[in-house]
Amino acid sequence: MAQGPQAFHDLLASKLPAATGKPLPRMEVRFSNLSLSADIVVADDHATKYELPTIPNELKKTLMGPKKKTVRKEILKSVSGRFTPGKITLLLGQPGSGKSALMKILSSRFPMAKNISLEGDISFNNVPREQIEDRLAQFVSYVNQRDKHFPTLTVKETLEFAHSFCGGKLLEHGQGMLDMGSSSIHNNEALEDVKSIFSHYPDVVIQQLGLQICQDTVVGDNMLRGISGGERKRVTTGEMEFGMKYVSLMDEITTGLDAAAAYDIVDTQRSIAHRMQKTVVIALLQPSPELFALFDDVMILNEGELMYHGPCNKVEAYFETLGFKCPPGRDIADYLLDLGTKQQHRYEVPHPTKQPRSPAEFGESFRLTQIYQETLSILEAPYDPELVESVKDIIDPMPAFHQSIFASVLALQWRALLITYRNQAFVMGKLAMVIIMGLLYCSIFYQFDPTQIAVVMGVMFAAVMFLSMGQGAMIPVYISGRAIFYKQRRANFFRTGSYVLATTVSQIPLAIAETLIFGSILYFCCGFATDVKLFIIFEIILFVSNLAIGMWFFFLAGVCPDANVVMPVGMVSILVFIIFAGFVVTKSQIPDYLIWAHWISPIAWALKAMAINQYRSSDFDVCVYDGVDYCSKYNGLTMGEYYLDLFDFATEKEWVAYGIIYLLAIYVVFMFLSYLALEYVRYETPDNVDVSVKPIEDENSYVLTETPKAANRKGDVVIELPVEDREKNFIPVTVAFQDLHYWVPDPHNLKEQLELLKGINGFALPGSITALMGSTGAGKTTLMDVIAGRKTGGKITGKILLNGYEASDLAIRRSTGYCEQMDVHSEAATIREALTFSSFLRQDASISEAKKYDSVNECIELLGLEDIADQIIRGSSVEQMKRLTIGVELAAQPSVIFLDEPTSGLDARSAKIIMDGVRKVADSGRTIICTIHQPSAEVFYLFDRLLLLQRGGPNCRNLIDYFENIPGVAPLPEGYNPATWMLECIGAGVGHGTEDSTDFVSYFKNSPYNQQLETTMAKEGITTPSPDLPEMVFGKKRAANSSTQMKFVTYNAFWYFVASTLAEIPYCFVSSFIFTFIFYYFVGFTGFSTAVVFWLESSLLVLMMVYLAQFFVFLTPSEEVAQIVGILFNSVFMMFVGFSPPAYKIPSGYTWLYKICVFKFPISNLIAMIFAECDELPTWNETTQAYENVGSQLGCQPMADSPETVGHITIKEYTEQYFGMKHSEIARNFGITIGIIVLFRIWAALAMRYVNHQKK
Template sequence: MNTDTDPDRSSLVEGPQLSFESGKTLMAQGPQAFHDLMATNVEAAMDRPLPQMEVRFNNLSVSADIVVADDHSNKYELPTIPNELKKLLMGPRKLTVRKEILKNICGRFTPGKITLLLGQPGSGKSALMKMLSGRFPMTKNITVEGDISFNNVPEKQILDRLPQFVSYVNQRDKHFPTLTVKETLQYAHTFCGGDLMQNGKGMLDMGSRHNDVEALEAAGKIFANYPDIILHQLGLQICQDTIVGDAMLRGISGGEKKRVTTGEMEFGMKYISLMDEISTGLDSAAAYDIVDTQRSIAQRLHKTVIIALLQPSPEIFSLFDDVMILNEGELMYHGPCSQVEGYFETLGFKCPPGRDIADYLLDLGTREQRRYEVPRPAKQPRSASEFAEYFRMSQIYQETLAALEAPYDSQLLESVKDTMDPMPAFQQPLVDSVRTLLARSLVITYRNKPFIFGRLMMITIMGFLYCTIFYQFNPTQISVVMGVMFATVMFLSMGQGAQIPVYIASRDIFYKQCRANFYRTGSYVVATTISQIPMAIAETIVFGGIVYWICGFASDAKLFIIFEVVVFLSNLAMGMWFFFLAGVCANENVVMPVGMVSILVFIIFAGFIVTKDQIPDYLIWAHWISPITWGLKALAINQYRSSDFDVCVYDGVEYCTKYGLNMGEYYLNLFGIETGKEWVAYGIIYLVAIYVVFMFLSYLALEYVRYETPENVDVSVKTIENESYALMATPKAADSKGNAVVDLPVNTHEKNFVPVTVAFQDLHYWVPDPHNPKESLELLKGINGYAVPGSITALMGSTGAGKTTLMDVIAGRKTGGKITGKILLNGYEASDLAIRRCTGYCEQMDVHSEAATIREALTFSSFLRQDASISDAKKYESVDECIELLGMENIADQIIRGSSVEQMKRLTIGVELAAQPSVIFLDEPTSGLDARSAKIIMDGVRKVADSGRTIICTIHQPSSAVFYLFDSLLLLQRGGQTAFYGDLGKNCRNLIDYFEGIPGVAPLLESYNPATWMLECIGAGVGHGNGDTMDFVSYFNKSPYNQQLESNMAKEGITTPSPDLPEMVFGKKRAANSMTQMKFVVWRYFQIEEVAQIIGILFNGIFMMFVGFSPPAYSIPSGYTWLYDICPIKFPMSILVAVVFADCDELPTWDEATESYTNVGTQLGCQPMADAPEDVGHITLKEYTEEYFGFEHDTIARNFGILIGCIVLFRIWALLALRFINHQKK
């Protein structure tokens, strides 16, 4: 910890000579110089060293109580409906099992030091970080024991303000896809640091009078330029104006997205930084630069930095001061990095030469540790608990306990009084926070142009349909008028359901930012709801204006305004209801059915389909709480109690004399609607009130119901084992390099594929410039290369160099942009069909049908993607081959849901392998995996290549052991140009000799990772290094390796056809026949996005309008009868209504003398209709049903046949859409 007193004032004021004009000028000399400048000026303004924070935790334990089934005596069964019913009736008793996540962890993190947190997935790393940052989701089944304190202040005392002192960078990259990188960071700065200077002015204004003004001004400029500083610090200035993007929208690369996640939490004066797996997706050089920057921050700004990494290279490991190792929640080591190897040597373990130190440490406590054991008299520890017991007896641990009992430094206690106590929970005031959130929401909404255009198109089309169908309706046709008002309220209200995917997608971002105290939950709710008002106003004006005047409502401006207000409030109220559901339900799969059921309840009890008088007393509450009820009442009373209809005589009928009510009251009474004009005001008041109630409920849901996973706590009564390692045979290795070799017995399987050589010649790829659509950006510039069967070719380069872009182009996965050059298979130009049929593509994201088992997923791929001529037995055999090659025997029959990251990655590779492709493309197969899991995955890939397939793989941070598995390398420099292509040689000797022969390149140090060294040579990472002085592209073009590449490219079978190699020709697009496809695809489920929902709502609205109910079939204008004839909903509706209401063998006879029916039968359709409207007269239910609505009993059989035809037709359309329409933009 830095405890120096104030240094000489002149040395503070001078500092590094940097300009304050912008972030670029401040970062001109690198992060270290900037951090010196920042510390100099802030400390000068404060007249003391920067505030510091030490965190101590003593006997910290976290456990979760999980309810599981005691299934010792039962065989494992899949969670099918029959099995679940059987378990419900006869199933095992439930047990509560305690899963210990952290077990008696003691330690402290001190200012000025950077600590590495190591551990396998599920070891408790994230749990510890979340506990220390106050982000751990606390539920009733979570038990926490032990103490956590910050500068001698217990965590509980400052829990609401803790995010202002402690930042936590999550593993997941959750961002708004339509915001640019700069906007994302700018909003984070506004939330966390925008008002920091104002709030902390008193703290900064403590220096000597002759210096504090200058220093305070410099500090203010630093804070003002901080977003730009972070952009340059993380190397994001190149992509600052590019949208972040997501799986469906092309944006920045995965590595850049990870850096945005890191940068988002860099704002505000945080004293402790907790970073969880921040290197995922980054090349090793960029990861090194970012960790080096954090080291500089720790040393120069006296921050406490803790970083959890999965695959740190030795170079990155050397940047850390301390290391903490967790395994199964146990503390195996916490102390200086310089002593960790010596400590484990005392336990009987030694890291072999060439083995990465982090990989070695992660292997301890697992079966892999056998290779590191050295003979000694005492037995080596085996389990994590044994390692923890040994560590508790060590001198390092005793020193830690002594430090925990020691008093805090006086400087830390002063920080409590000067900086911690005055710190508010939120940097922005409530109003400013709402304003910032509203501005962000409006930007996001405006950029979702498909959604906006879809909504406007939908309401315009529906508005004109309504006004033309109901053009100048007759007010005495009450069912028609009420139908128009009911449809108006219902249609606009249901349209708000299209926002559900938007709400769900933004919820995870809200969780992250709210936990970080970016803003209050109330601010978010208010801003989100206000942001929906402009769209609701536009919809109301457009739709309401069209319908009101053209349909023929009362011609009164005042009544029109009331009509619009009621429709607008109904729209808002239902929008807020969907917002509440999105906050309280677990996911979209739950929200959608719950939302549809709630809408159904609101509609049924609104008083139109079932009038209030017909609703049972025990359900009448549903009528009064429905927002649609009050909107419909207000519109009906507004219409029929107007001066035009508030009369006794209308259209020749004496309503007052005949019914004792005026015309308007009579028709309102038919639907059981109150007749008092004050009910219009009541309706408006209720809609406003329910809007506020729904808003408050949304606040409660988002504040107190959080669907966040604290840690992997899935357990059973059986012994909990680490599945990833138990599945693999891991004998000792005699390799001097310490390489892990996974040896699995693999049966000999018949090859169902043709070996293929992939070649690409002079590939160029352009995309439109986002700043100037008329111009193009060239992402790939004349790339040449090839990959042969039985080999693994690595595509590497700095983040954003074009690795994934190149692979997408070769694999035919690009949906936009311009591509030139040749792609060849066995020397023949590849067709799109050939690439689709003979290649497999594994994306970074592991997307699977979670309800299936692993074997089912593989079988699905095998049967649908292998040729129909191959027998089913061979297809099943290929499934077994995949399971064997990837070591999934023990988990093959488990459902996919709940699988670990490593298991999901193996399944992703297996799904492609099951198709028996000749070529497999892998995009970052080790991303998000720890070093051991990455080695397991790549060993499996090596076996796949050895089976004769061609593997092309992008990879960012391979360890030495993983890098040695590759045969060839295509290295890309920034700008999409080739810096190297060729065979790597044994232990990468060819690559090393090539780069060491380049003038100015430093030789590879002993034990240094060749992959990291190579990327540093070409200027990868956030910094640039040699890449600025040496033109590696030109050097390669003149090298013997390029000459060898050109020579090999000219050979037969690579760029020219060979008589010994077949051309990849396929006669049909689908490998499987139609029956096989139907068999395997019938139960597949496809998610609906918001635009598809809008289109669905549009078509459903049109179909509901022409179903023959409202308006009745007889009143549909002749120009629209074709819509009535083709409406698919009409046919089941007609069947159901006719069966109930139109069934009458013999109609009764009307007796004019008695004005009653005679010979009335017992069937429901034969009964006279009671309380028929004035314009209907006497009529039976059968006649009314058939004449007014067109639901005829004699057409039941025909309608049933048409209904079956509609189902078949829609399935065919869905098949064509899935085949020819691709919404993914890459």
């Protein structure tokens, strides 16, 4: 690899044929009349198109809406073609053209469903796809658009695991092919070479993709800082490079890469195709002319129609025969993508015949060409005999999976262990939680009295529940890993069974640790039977119940669509397990038609086994205990049997074994159900298609008019547009930065500092667009973040100036807008509402509402959002979301707008739409600064100024003539994209960082351009104040006044707090009303007024829990940590409610916790208003041994089956004496509950305002 990938591929291609005595393995892909369609249910009702998805509107649609109908959406329309070995094919198409669908169908990755219809023939070397579908992933690799990886694994680990899953080292069938070589000397030499190559293939892939610098860095995600987006995209590509595949289908592999890196990676794939005789097909969004020139063939799809499939060097001539010509300076790929759309008018030239307009007409024209007819002839002809002959060598011996089941489980288990135990906050949090809870239980229930059966059962019940509920914190981990499983399972990396087994087994060490720590503390402190055998059984029961509930959560994570469904379903199912466990409601009280729920509850079996294990021990299975002869008093029942009978538990010792066996059995059953869910229930359906929405061309009429260029550029062509003059609500601002340095701590040596920016100078003027460009890691986004005041860490030196005045942090924030690369919006709002929120909250309070509404309309017009302004944001396309992101910042009327990668992930046409809108914004007098990776030539020429960063350092500026005058720099080739050429000049790309000795930084510093830069920056209004330009001074942090912030309830933490407080109230009260309405009367409670109070108190309890959860979310760094903190908080305070242990049994050292227990007050009210209500207590008659004058209220009734130690007592007395829940304290508890709710909201407001876990 030292001499480049081409030399490496040449070496490999020369050795393998010599060793095998046969040509390199090849695979040809043919597809004929391939049609793909989906039956979609739609409501054809234009009148309700813009209605918001509120509850009244949804009810109205359900009751009065139009009937739904099924519409067939054609995704691919009779597409025929072939991909041949030794060639690299470019697949072009706009979003929705069907290019991804074609790749997924050919690679057997498309998620088929009942509503999906697939017709046509697909074959590989004359073998129909259906015959090898289960093994197809071993021949055909597919690189997905989306980057899905485990964030805590390093780049090298991610690739090494992919390598091991694909067989590792030299595959068995590959070695078998080498063994057939004729020359033993050459064979042995090639065998050793290939073995060496394959054993180190992750390093080969890392070098091919230029990932050496970051190979030991974690991949990272939105919350964990890791590699850059471009590097993550390369990891996605590299992950599918293993396993000796013969066909590579790659979907948008250059998104987020700089132009030079994109060129190098595609050039490497070209080398693989040509030298290794591989079949390579790559779909790209914005290929530059030089990228386009790397391909042999091109296939163009539009709305499922095949518009062209043939040699790249013939495509322009073909469309010229139809009356279309690519103008000079227009990228060839952009030109091809515009054909078949309303943008094609600019390419039309006089032609004797009618030019095709729609994709269907282009498809019909292509089917009449000689190229297509030749393709059909080839498809009907037999395959090359050599390819057919190779089937027995390269297809028949290939297994569905390279790894054995055992090896696969080991690899997956090791990966799962790495992922689990690298989440140190999660692991340490869980262990700390079990230690704290164990010590609490130990001190509270220290040496309990076995005759206090409610206390003992409460301890055992709480022990099972605490460890089991702790498994719920794994749900987010399971859900996040599921998408990666889908990708790797479809690539046949491993079997589904191996994944399920390895994932669950990897949780066993942590479960054992939790069980041993918590169980040991609890068992010996609380006074369970002192028998080692019984202790071991106790631990086993805890352990297997922990596993069973954990596997239940894993199953739910596999069968439910997302975490929003898993969490409530999981909590409801656990609630069912709890209710029917035999503790809250004893078995005899469960209705016959629901008794099945008791027998399937794992908690019931665990609790029963644990109770029998204790009370049938030699310590308690006696007649006389503590002076009471139980055998004579209770029909021969021993003390242990008597107390077991109180809870309707069986008394035979065999039930302990039955319980353990049942828990192990349902663990296996849940594991099998998890396997079925992951194997057959996949939530990876294609993107939804809204057939009622007009095509984008109809929504963006402005794209038919060329956008005028800025007046200060050469060759200006200004086209007057009839735009209504508007009053400017902003002050034009010049941004300048002098000697800007930025240091961050070195992650490998925290005592050292890494300098990311080294003395950067530059400026940006009003009415202009300044582009920040450079190779990946050069510091583009870092520079923009520093200028925009977005960095939260590190050390910054130098000056940032606005209109020549040194800028304060408040001035930067109030006068600038920042468009993140990720488009994050409130999906329930409409586009107009989002813009209105921004306008009213971020423009100064002195500006009238009419002007603010006017600025909203200006944003809509500038960005071409007129036709979709009143649609909700949910469901908008990527390009529409990007325009909205820019619009939200523009609506604030900022003087300066920063854009981070505004065209990343967009096709060339959508990128042009976005940048045309940005050009209009700049022409309105604003200053635009943006980073950009791969601009087309047309987009590139929209920029007024360029600041070019070389990795780690200073800048170079103003372009083609400048670079061509530098010694050693080759001239810009004709038709070459200047952006790509420029990056190649400075050594961008894969592995070119140190090849060129030219010191571009020094050359720039000594150039006339640097002198011009220094002269310009010295002018008034740039780095020195000007009397004609105002200083940006703001007297307050918020632009809008408090009433406006309260009205729109966003941005300010206080008013957001008010909004989130009020928004939860109706949901909590309505849901509690529904629960009370069903529950209260069905269980036999009476009294309408009591029911109302019960509803109010339960609503306050739910509201308290919701506000507490919000506080934990604001306070903690991640969802997993918030769940652990929540479980710990709830577990601790639920112990001091006064129920288990009863209030009178709480040790004196913990009475303070009982007094401050936030849950005690609402729960006491709920219980007291039902069980402690008795206007006049009955009297006990010693003679009749019965109560007299018993009232009708529930609290007046005698306790039935009360324990021996309790004696005769009424329900009211029992509730108040043992549990401390008094009817007389209901009003006081109401007030305290409301006070606690207010306290939680204050805490949440403080956390939301002052705690920020975002790190940049």
